[in-house]
Amino acid sequence: MINALGQPQRILLIGGTSDIGLAIVSKLATRDTEVVLAGRHLDALHAAGAHLGDAVRAIDVVQLDVADTASHAHVLGEQFSRDIDVVILAAGVLPEQAQAMADPHSAVESLAVNGFGAASLTLLSHRLLAKQGHGQLVLLSTVAAARPRPSNFIYGAGKVMLDFLGQGLVESPDPRVNVLLVRPGFVHTKMTVGMSAAPFSVSAARVAEGVAQWSASARRSRVIWVPSLLANVSRVLTMLPLAVLKRLDR
C-alpha cells in the first residue's frame, strides 16, 4: 500500500538494470520498501541491487525476458501474488541505427523488446494492478517516439507502440490504476554512453525527480515530458519540414 506520505511498500522495476529505472526506484523507495528487479541477466540484476544497498528493506531479483511475451503472464502473475504498489517499465534496447538498417533481423529483434515486449508488459501490469484495486504504472517512453528522426527511427518505431498504448491508458483512465507516461529527452545513461547528447538532454536523476513529484500525490494519470519544455519542442518537431529536421539531426 502507498501510504499517506506517498511512500510505496513494494516496487517492481521491469528492466532491473536500467539507470533511469534504478534512479526512479532510489527516489521513490524508503528503508521500508521492498524492491523487485526483473530482467534477463540475474548477475547484472544482483549487481544493480547491490547499488541500492541498505537504502531499501529488501531486494528481490526475478528473471524476465522482455522479448519472450509468452512468459510474461506467469512471471508477473507470481510477483502479483503480493501487492505491488508501483510498476516501472524501463526495459528497452537502443539499436545502432546504421547496423539495424543493414541487418533487418536485428532491427526486428529490437522491435520485439521495445515494441511487442513492452506492450505485453504494459497491458499485463495494468490488468494486474486493476485487479489488485490500486497502484501506479510508470511507463518510460522517449521523445524519439514523437517524430521519426533519421538517426534513431528504428528505436523510435518500437517506442511508438509503447507510447501509443501509454497515451491510450492515460486518456481512458481506470480509477484503480494511475498511469504515468514519461517522455524524456536524451538521457545520460550507460545505454547512451559515447553518443553525442541531443539538445534538452537530462540526467536519470532529473527523470526520477519528475516521476517522484507525480507519484507522491498521484490522483490521476498523466503524460509528462522531462524537461517539461520538450512538450512544446516536440510540437514544433512534428511540424518541422524534413529538410530542417535533417540539419538538426546529426
Added chain:
Amino acid sequence: MEPKKVADSVWSPQMGWGRTSPSVSRVIKPLDVAGIEAAVMSGSAVIARGLGRSYGDAAQNAGGAVLDLATLNSIAWGEAGIVTVGAGLCLRDLINDAVPRGWFVPVTPGTSWVTIGGAIAADVHGKNHHRDGSFGAHVLRIGIVDGRGDRLDLTPSDERFWATIGGMGLTGIIIDATVQMIPIPSRHMTVSTRRTADFDSTVEALMSADSARYSVAWLDSLATGAACGRGIVTFGEHSSDAGAGKGDAVAAPRISAPEIFPDQLLNRRTVAAFNSLWFRLAPSHRDGQRQSLAEFFHPLDAVAHWNRVYGTRGFLQYQCVVPAGELEILRRIFTRFVDAQVPSFLTVLKRFGAASNAPLSFPIPGWTLTLDIPTDVPGLPAILAAADDLVTHAGGRLYLAKDSRMPARLMPLMYPRLGQWQAIRDAMDPSGVFTSDLGSRLGLLRPGRG
C-alpha cells in the same frame, strides 16, 4: 460453499478522513443481516465501512468490497441504561435518543460522526479515559458475522470479543452491540479552564484534574522557548442542575466547509496565528462555565467537512501514547515537533487510565499526544520516523484508527500481543475474507482473498 450473489454494488474510490491514498472498492449496501452473510460468502474480500472517520486507510479495501451498514441503525432500550444498537447507528443519533431519557454514551471520541461498529472496531476513547476506559469497556455483547458467514454473539468472557474490540474490523462484520450507557442528570456540562504557560504546567494541570470525569489539554504546537508546551487545559463534569430537556442534544452542523480551500492554506504562519489567538482568547482561570454536550465533546462537528480545509494533498493525524513513566520521552517527541515547526492547530495531550483487555486496543496507562499535520510539510517523513523511534523506544504505540503511514515493522513492537490477536482472528476468519488497506499495509492480514 458456493459463492452467493450479493446486493447491487458499484466501484468507487474510498478515502479516510485525512483524504490521502485513496483506493477503489466495490461498495455493497446490505439491507439486513442476510445481506451481510451473502456478502461475506460472495468470494470477495470485504471490510465494514462506517462514516469514514478513520484518518487513514482502515475502511478502504482496494480491489475488494466495503460494506456500508447504514441501514443497521436500530435502537432498543432495555433496563437500567442498557441499549442494543445496530452497528451502523451513528453515535450522534444514539446520543440524541439517549439524552432525553437521561442517559449518555459511556465514551465518545472528539466527533459524534462515528458508528457503533466503528467505535468498537477502533476501541475509541474520549476525555474520560483516565476514569472510564475506552468504548469496549462498556460493551456487554457484540453480534458479528465471522469469516465462515456464521452469526456469533460474543460476550466479555470470550477471547473473540476482545479480538473484535480494537480489531479494526478484521475479525468480522459487526452487526449490533449491547452497551451500558451512563446516567446524566442534565444535558449540560460544567467546565473549568486553565491556561498554562509551558509543558510542565500543562502536565501539572492535567494531573491535578485527574479527579474530574473529563479532562484534556490543547497545546500550542508552534510556541517556542519558555512558552513551549503552553496550552489550555479543560475539565468537565455532567451538570446536575437541570432536567433532561427536549430536542436534539447534539444538533446538525451549522456550516459546511466547501471544496475550495487551496493547498498549503494551513502553513506555519497561518497556524501560528491561529494558535496564538486561540491561546489568548482562552480564560486564564475559569470555573463553572456551562457548555452544551456538543460544545464540550464535539466542537469540530459544528463545521461539516472541516477536513477539506487541508486542500487536495490531505493531512494526517499522529497520535501516540507512551507509558506513564515515560513523560520525558513524550516531552522530547513534542519538542521535536515544535523545533521542526510542524504546523498543527489541533494538538492534544491527555492522560490515559488502565488499558483494555483487547490485544489491539490503543490506550495504555500513560500520556497520549495527538497532532494534525498537513502531508506536504517539508521533511515530514523523517520527522515522523524519528518520533516513531522515540515512541517505540518508550514502549509506546500509535493509534491504528489514526494511522496512515507507519511502517509494518513497528506493528509487533508497538503491539506485543499482535501474535495472540492474529491467532484468534485466524480462527474467526480461516480463509481471509476480511481485508483492508490498513491491514495490508501493516501486515495484519492472513493470505486469502485479498
